[in-house]
Amino acid sequence: MKxxxxxxxxxxxxxxxxxxxxxxxARGFGAADFGFFASLIAIWALLAxxxxxxxxxxxxxxxxxxxxxxxxxxxxxxxxxxxxALVVVTAFVLVAGPLAYDRHWGVFLLASVALASLVLQDxxxxxxxxxxxxxxxxxxxxxxxxxxxxxxxxxxLGGLSFLGFxxxxxxxxLIVIAVSxxxxxxxxxxxxxxxxxxxxxxxxxxxxxxxxPFAVSGMLYTIxxxxxxxxxxxxxxxxxxxxxxxxFVFIAAAYLLPSTFFQRFLLSRIFRWWESSIHLVxxxxxxxxxxxxxxxxxxxxxxxxxxxxxxIAYGKGYSEAAVYLRWLxxxxxxxxxxxxVGAYLVTAPGIARKVRVxxxxxxxNVLGNLLMIPAFGIMGAVIATIGTEAVLLTGYAxxxxxxxxxxxxxxxxxx
Numbered sequence: 001m002k003x004x005x006x007x008x009x010x011x012x013x014x015x016x017x018x019x020x021x022x023x024x025x026a027r028g029f030g031a032a033d034f035g036f037f038a039s040l041i042a043i044w045a046l047l048a049x050x051x052x053x054x055x056x057x058x059x060x061x062x063x064x065x066x067x068x069x070x071x072x073x074x075x076x077x078x079x080x081x082x083x084x085a086l087v088v089v090t091a092f093v094l095v096a097g098p099l100a101y102d103r104h105w106g107v108f109l110l111a112s113v114a115l116a117s118l119v120l121q122d123x124x125x126x127x128x129x130x131x132x133x134x135x136x137x138x139x140x141x142x143x144x145x146x147x148x149x150x151x152x153x154x155x156x157l158g159g160l161s162f163l164g165f166x167x168x169x170x171x172x173x174l175i176v177i178a179v180s181x182x183x184x185x186x187x188x189x190x191x192x193x194x195x196x197x198x199x200x201x202x203x204x205x206x207x208x209x210x211x212x213p214f215a216v217s218g219m220l221y222t223i224x225x226x227x228x229x230x231x232x233x234x235x236x237x238x239x240x241x242x243x244x245x246x247x248f249v250f251i252a253a254a255y256l257l258p259s260t261f262f263q264r265f266l267l268s269r270i271f272r273w274w275e276s277s278i279h280l281v282x283x284x285x286x287x288x289x290x291x292x293x294x295x296x297x298x299x300x301x302x303x304x305x306x307x308x309x310x311x312i313a314y315g316k317g318y319s320e321a322a323v324y325l326r327w328l329x330x331x332x333x334x335x336x337x338x339x340x341v342g343a344y345l346v347t348a349p350g351i352a353r354k355v356r357v358x359x360x361x362x363x364x365n366v367l368g369n370l371l372m373i374p375a376f377g378i379m380g381a382v383i384a385t386i387g388t389e390a391v392l393l394t395g396y397a398x399x400x401x402x403x404x405x406x407x408x409x410x411x412x413x414x415x
Contacts, residue, residue, distance in 0.1 A: 015253045018145035022249050023313050024152035025165070031242030031317065033162045036101060038245040039233040040111050042226035048118040049218025051085045053078075054211030056122035057346075061210075063130040064271040068194040071130075073207070074123070075188035081204075086116050100234070107163060113170040113177070117144065120180040122218075127187035129268045136183075141260075143179060147172035213351045220358035223365060228381040231369045236377055244378045246314050247321040251328045254298045258291055258336045262343035274347050274407075281404060287340045295336035299329035320378075327382050334389035341396040350403045357395030361388055 026034040055074050062070040090112040097108035121144065128137035151172040155165035192198075229248070233241035262270075273280060302309075306322040314321065345354040365388040372380025 021149035031239040035238035035242030054214030056126035057214040059126040071191040110166040110170040117173040223362040247325040291340035295333035302329035338393040353399040
């Protein structure tokens with residue numbers, strides 16, 4: 001219980017710190033610059049899972065299966081592969097970014113540091129989870145949002161331009177990168193001391209085949225989670241993207257607690273449960289009941305207090321966001337349930353089925369935004385988001401039922 005409270009507590013504090021940073025950026029630079037910054041972060045979140053090729057989940061799987069040689073490879077040559085991919089992506093962004101957003105290439109160069117930081121966060125979290133080091137995980141969770149808050153505060157107090165803010169932000173992210181590499185190096189030394197650590201690791205094509213489903217899953221998740229901001233910025237203008245993001249920040253904060261519980265506290269256990277003969281159905285049922293209660297309470301809270309929340313956080317310039325926040329409360333209920341269901345789809349067949357659902361959902365989300373944004377503006381993005389979450393939950397539930405049925409046949413696990 002203490003471990004859970006530490007992880008959840010640090011998530012709540014981290015969410016508060018991250019929210020404060022978002023408010024400072026939104027107030028300090030206006031809706032257009034804030035919309036541009038939010039669009040960049042959304043694009044980075046889209047690219048990061050693929051660049052990291054699912055290394056965090058592979059580390060957890062290696063720990064659960066007692067395969068330290070794979071972890072050693074991932075934290076050695078695997079990091080070199082990630083670094084090479086980052087160089088290629090950064091070069092492309094420096095060319096394509098100014099064409100898409102009419103901003104100086106230097107902004108994109110500075111922002112690329114944040115992409116590198118984001119890529120390393122998944123394996124860094126995994127090494128804490130693999131060793132059940134939840135105190136360290138709790139502390140780690142506070143570092144990235146704190147770095148963003150310090151950067152935003154320094155820019156505001158120093159009267160810096162948006163470009164100056166991006167320079168300070170890049171420096172803060174370099175600190176996060178340094179800490180990440182230190183944690184990964186420490187875990188690699190630990191893995192090297194385990195039996196069979198020097199056994200031949202799988203060939204790189206095999207590692208990529210194992211990791212890419214997790215990577216693609218993370219990328220697809222981002223498509224229906226944050227691509228609305230990107231598409232609004234490109235189709236309706238950066239100011240509209242900033243208004244939508246102001247509402248969605250509260251939704252993202254609501255997603256954080258269930259996501260933290262399943263992905264950072266429970267995930268290593270879920271991997272072990274699938275490797276054992278434990279009865280999973282009652283565990284899943286309890287998880288979903290808790291998700292429904294949580295999502296319902298959050299949606300009700302937003303319905304009642306959307307106006308004062310937006311006014312206090314952002315000021316009158318963002319008052320329109322309150323309308324969208326109320327409607328997005330419906331997405332919280334659906335998405336929280338989807339988090340609870342999808343967290344159990346971690347086996348090889350399960351992650352393949354999960355990716356299939358996510359592909360369909362991502363395509364529907366993009367099509368929904370393409371159709372709805374020109375007709376309804378920000379509300380079109382909201383409609384696309386709610387519809388996407390409903391499809392995602394339905395698909396996940398169908399895949400998990402199939403997965404549990406297969407498990408029941410294999411292990412005589414009663415349903």
